Amino acid sequence: MKIVFSTSGDNLDAPLDGRFGRAPKFLVYDLETDACEVVDNLQNLQAAQGAGVQAASTVARLGAAAVVTGHCGPKAFRVLSSAGIKVYTCAAPTVGAALALYREGKLLEAQAADVEGHWA
Amino acid sequence: MIIAIASGKGGTGKTTLAVNLARAFDADIQLLDCDVEEPNAHLFLPAEPRERTVVTMPIPEVDARLCDGCGECARVCRYNAIVGAGAAPLVFPELCHGCGGCAYICPRKAIREVPKRIGVIETFRSGKIDLVHGRLDVGVAMAPPLIRAVKDRRRNGAPAIIDAPPGTSCPVVAAIQGAEAVVLVTEPTPFGLHDLALAVDLVRAFRLPFGVVVNRAGSGDDRVRLFCAREKIPLLAEIPDDRRIAEAYARGALIVEALPEYRAGFLDLRAKIEGLRREVAA
Numbered sequence: 279m280k281i282v283f284s285t286s287g288d289n290l291d292a293p294l295d296g297r298f299g300r301a302p303k304f305l306v307y308d309l310e311t312d313a314c315e316v317v318d319n320l321q322n323l324q325a326a327q328g329a330g331v332q333a334a335s336t337v338a339r340l341g342a343a344a345v346v347t348g349h350c351g352p353k354a355f356r357v358l359s360s361a362g363i364k365v366y367t368c369a370a371p372t373v374g375a376a377l378a379l380y381r382e383g384k385l386l387e388a389q390a391a392d393v394e395g396h397w398a
Numbered sequence: 399m400i401i402a403i404a405s406g407k408g409g410t411g412k413t414t415l416a417v418n419l420a421r422a423f424d425a426d427i428q429l430l431d432c433d434v435e436e437p438n439a440h441l442f443l444p445a446e447p448r449e450r451t452v453v454t455m456p457i458p459e460v461d462a463r464l465c466d467g468c469g470e471c472a473r474v475c476r477y478n479a480i481v482g483a484g485a486a487p488l489v490f491p492e493l494c495h496g497c498g499g500c501a502y503i504c505p506r507k508a509i510r511e512v513p514k515r516i517g518v519i520e521t522f523r524s525g526k527i528d529l530v531h532g533r534l535d536v537g538v539a540m541a542p543p544l545i546r547a548v549k550d551r552r553r554n555g556a557p558a559i560i561d562a563p564p565g566t567s568c569p570v571v572a573a574i575q576g577a578e579a580v581v582l583v584t585e586p587t588p589f590g591l592h593d594l595a596l597a598v599d600l601v602r603a604f605r606l607p608f609g610v611v612v613n614r615a616g617s618g619d620d621r622v623r624l625f626c627a628r629e630k631i632p633l634l635a636e637i638p639d640d641r642r643i644a645e646a647y648a649r650g651a652l653i654v655e656a657l658p659e660y661r662a663g664f665l666d667l668r669a670k671i672e673g674l675r676r677e678v679a680a
Contacts, residue, residue: 328478328493335472335481353490357481360488 279309281380282337283373284347288316290374296348299330305373306340327396330354337363346376352391367392400558401671402577404601406593408564410583411613411637414647416561417442420527422654422664428558431531432545432573434517439561440531441650443524450520453532454513455496455543462486464508471500471509496543517544519551542572549576566593566600574601579674580608581634586618591625598631607674609634611667632674635667 284301285292295301304317322329334357344364366385370376403416420429431439469482479493501509516538522529532548562573584594601608615636626633646656654661
């Protein structure tokens with residue numbers, strides 16, 4: 279199972295980015311093989327609007343089953359949940375710390391967006 | 399002639415200039431208030447609305463039974479308003495710009511466009527001025543389609559003044575497109591100059607003839623004047639920082655009516671604006 283983390287870096291020591299749609303990168307972690315891959319989110323970082331929507335669609339294409347990020351807005355949440363992707367929001371300092379929390383079952387699945395959306 | 403009144407900075411006096419110019423014209427003229435997020439020209443031209451029309455924009459509606467999830471619609475939408483997430487795409491009407499690209503590209507004809515209300519157009523008649531304004535609904539962020547709807551009310555061949563919204567983004571572009579001359583209103587302050595420079599870049603990109611009006615002249619410094627001289631931009635008029643103008647404004651009165659001594663200045667400005675167009679034509 280693949281799990282996606284929003285981040286500004288390239289490895290598990292990198293900070294977990296508090297933003298989802300406008301995070302610079304996504305780290306895709308495979309829980310079975312412990313392999314990780316980093317996907318650039320530059321295009322959405324610079325999008326005039328709909329960054330969350332596109333980022334969610336990117337995550338869906340990556341075949342991830344869950345997203346761990348700082349916050350998730352309503353439009354991204356709608357896309358993620360319609361694709362059957364679980365959302366976990368947390369304040370862990372690094373990707374590695376967030377991964378540890380996930381493995382320990384200490385992350386609570388979000389039932390709704392935890393921040394307001396942006397119009398444009 | 400179509401004259402657009404714009405500015406970078408808000409609150410510099412676009413509407414003051416637009417309503418007074420329209421009144422000083424003293425012949426049938428249309429005033430198109432395109433500041434649809436907060437139209438205010440009608441406050442200076444008291445009249446009951448003569449007509450109110452609801453304005454809509456087209457947004458996509460997906461028929462999930464026809465959709466095969468190919469994702470072409472999401473690929474063509476540069477505003478991320480429609481996104482494929484496995485099965486039928488999700489639509490985000492608040493992000494849609496109404497271009498119709500998704501419906502056009504859909505190979506299964508699974509998308510049709512349905513109207514979504516974004517605001518209203520109201521018309522007023524005050525003396526010889528036909529005022530048309532748009533009022534965007536609360537919660538709607540997409541001003542350009544409503545601005546274009548206001549401009550569609552322009553009568554061919556009739557003189558018109560467009561009161562543009564502030565700033566330099568899409569709503570301003572929608573407002574000034576098609577104008578034959580643009581007047582940039584600014585104030586003699588560092589903020590006024592900063593935003594004026596942005597607005598100058600915008601009108602130059604559209605190759606529209608333009609000039610500058612300094613409002614509240616004498617209240618700040620010389621930098622706007624120096625900027626215009628350096629950039630070879632015609633300084634069309636300076637409206638002095640006269641307390642009586644502010645008092646008239648606060649009462650909702652027109653300068654040309656409350657302070658007739660300024661009338662000649664507005665007529666002179668009008669002639670200079672017409673001169674801008676001739677210079678370009680020549």
